[in-house]
Amino acid sequence: MKQNQNTKVDRQDGKLAMAHFYVAFTALAIGGLAGLLQVLVRSGKFQLPAGIGYYQILTVHGVVLGLVLTTFFIMGFQLAAVSKTAGTLTKKQRTMGWIGFWLMTAGTMMAAVMILLNEASVLYTFYAPLQAHAIYYIGLTFVVVGSWFDGAAIIMKYAEWRRNNPRQPSPLLTFMSLVNTIMWIVATIGVAATVLIQLLPWSLGLVETVNVGVSRTLFWYFGHPLVYFWLLPAYMGWYVVIPRVIGAKIFSDSLARMSFILFLLFSIPVGFHHQLMEPGIDAAWKFLQVILTFLVVIPSLMTAFSLFATFEGFGRSKGATGLFGWLKKLPWGDARFTVPFIGMVAFIPAGAGGIVNASHQMNQVVHNTIWVTGHFHLTVATAVVLTFFGISYWLVPHLTGRVLTKAMNRLAITQGVLWAIGMTFMSGAMHAAGLLGAPRRSSFSEYGGAAQAAEWIPYQVAQAIGGSILFLAIILMLYIFVNLAFMAPKGSEEFPVGETAENAEKTPLVFENWKLWLGITAALILFAYTIPFIDLIQNAPPGSKGYKLW
Numbered sequence: 001m002k003q004n005q006n007t008k009v010d011r012q013d014g015k016l017a018m019a020h021f022y023v024a025f026t027a028l029a030i031g032g033l034a035g036l037l038q039v040l041v042r043s044g045k046f047q048l049p050a051g052i053g054y055y056q057i058l059t060v061h062g063v064v065l066g067l068v069l070t071t072f073f074i075m076g077f078q079l080a081a082v083s084k085t086a087g088t089l090t091k092k093q094r095t096m097g098w099i100g101f102w103l104m105t106a107g108t109m110m111a112a113v114m115i116l117l118n119e120a121s122v123l124y125t126f127y128a129p130l131q132a133h134a135i136y137y138i139g140l141t142f143v144v145v146g147s148w149f150d151g152a153a154i155i156m157k158y159a160e161w162r163r164n165n166p167r168q169p170s171p172l173l174t175f176m177s178l179v180n181t182i183m184w185i186v187a188t189i190g191v192a193a194t195v196l197i198q199l200l201p202w203s204l205g206l207v208e209t210v211n212v213g214v215s216r217t218l219f220w221y222f223g224h225p226l227v228y229f230w231l232l233p234a235y236m237g238w239y240v241v242i243p244r245v246i247g248a249k250i251f252s253d254s255l256a257r258m259s260f261i262l263f264l265l266f267s268i269p270v271g272f273h274h275q276l277m278e279p280g281i282d283a284a285w286k287f288l289q290v291i292l293t294f295l296v297v298i299p300s301l302m303t304a305f306s307l308f309a310t311f312e313g314f315g316r317s318k319g320a321t322g323l324f325g326w327l328k329k330l331p332w333g334d335a336r337f338t339v340p341f342i343g344m345v346a347f348i349p350a351g352a353g354g355i356v357n358a359s360h361q362m363n364q365v366v367h368n369t370i371w372v373t374g375h376f377h378l379t380v381a382t383a384v385v386l387t388f389f390g391i392s393y394w395l396v397p398h399l400t401g402r403v404l405t406k407a408m409n410r411l412a413i414t415q416g417v418l419w420a421i422g423m424t425f426m427s428g429a430m431h432a433a434g435l436l437g438a439p440r441r442s443s444f445s446e447y448g449g450a451a452q453a454a455e456w457i458p459y460q461v462a463q464a465i466g467g468s469i470l471f472l473a474i475i476l477m478l479y480i481f482v483n484l485a486f487m488a489p490k491g492s493e494e495f496p497v498g499e500t501a502e503n504a505e506k507t508p509l510v511f512e513n514w515k516l517w518l519g520i521t522a523a524l525i526l527f528a529y530t531i532p533f534i535d536l537i538q539n540a541p542p543g544s545k546g547y548k549l550w
Helices: 012-041 053-088 092-115 135-165 173-203 210-245 253-265 283-295 297-315 323-331 335-358 360-366 370-400 406-435 451-487 513-537
Strands: none
Touching: 012 053, 012 092, 012 370, 012 451, 053 092, 053 135, 053 210, 053 360, 053 370, 092 135, 135 173, 173 210, 173 253, 173 513, 210 253, 210 335, 210 370, 253 283, 253 297, 253 323, 253 370, 253 513, 283 297, 283 335, 283 360, 283 406, 297 323, 297 335, 335 360, 335 370, 360 406, 360 513, 370 406, 370 451, 406 451
16 A cells, blocks of 8 residues: 655644654763663762762752653654645644643743752652752653644644545554554643642642552553653654664555554553552452453564564565575664664563563562663663664655764764663663662662672673763764764655555554544443553552652
């Protein structure tokens, strides 16, 4: 199926997308520096200067990279993808996007200022009873609401395309952007509720206590689909862009759409698997959500099958023989393919670690250890981020009217390899130290010379080595971004959008039936959360008064 699409993203739509990218890569610089300082402190060989607190930089690292970098990049990419495949944004749609961008930017600055003033050292999860300044919570609210405006622009463009093309399946990239946007909007209702109804009034002194069980449950109602909000844009690149880059066809349009629908259905009602060790939630409901969590393995395996079927089919078409001969035929000299491919490979152990985290018995071994941090660094900080970098190599010059030169392409491959080496050291050491009981979120300084802490020292040094290599890779990435945005030669870089294989099954229109999919999503959420929420509210212990973590 070949979709009608623009040959180039409209110049004004490109400016909107690039505005998002400027903030995203600024966040990469700030968050990357905070991450380097963290691993150096944990090595025991470095002390933070100027009275800067460890948990202060830990909050900067988590919030700026986990929320700011990802949200701005994803929204910029999806707006560009929709403009490319469904048509130029209308003035009203573009205005919605700009409102979203400025709200998100203002909220980011508000939250950042509070963190830098040490008034919001509440970590990435901002759990009560840790308490931040009210401006921090207001800033987070602005970021969420701003993202809804960006999402509204995507939804409006999709609806316009459907009106103009009845009884036709929507362009695949537009469909994927829509699914991810819907998932994000539904998920962020949870974090908006806990911030606006609980944490902000509490921070302002309007109430003395909060229901900690409810606030954590609302956070993880949001926090787990947040992982898939990060992941699905990477899947967009893997499913649709990579086949075009290597000169192949999309294995199956229908399979790609089905996997995205399954992520929508099964990503939200599973937050309890992050709360398996917490009281106040009946074990039966935890078990139910663990089952729903494991169902997400299905679209992940579908994706792996589709991608490697595409790669193998391409290799065979080039004369490859033997079980793995097709690997030699892939374009390893093209950074647009190689760097995201490294991310794909990293997602294999990352997925295995996720199965451990979601398993009740095995989770008890690694819960709140640095194993979990290592897992996040394999998923979002490798599989997702390297794919985002791979997208940037062609999307940034496409939007700025420049080209990816051979020199930048070589440097990009170097950057990707450095990232893989650094993450192997750092994430590998985190996983190993976690199995030895090393705590998550800790500088380890409180353990002094304890014998157990001594076991962790080699792994802490390995983390520092890996983190230093990663910081070097970040510097390279920032240089590449600046070059492609401002200094590369003028020209025309392709926005690669793959076409579906001729022998693929026709895409059924049931995927466009949003009454059906949203209805099932709502039913699953109500089924998984209604009774546990009633229990948490009716049987709540006395509220917890807040304190700050300095």
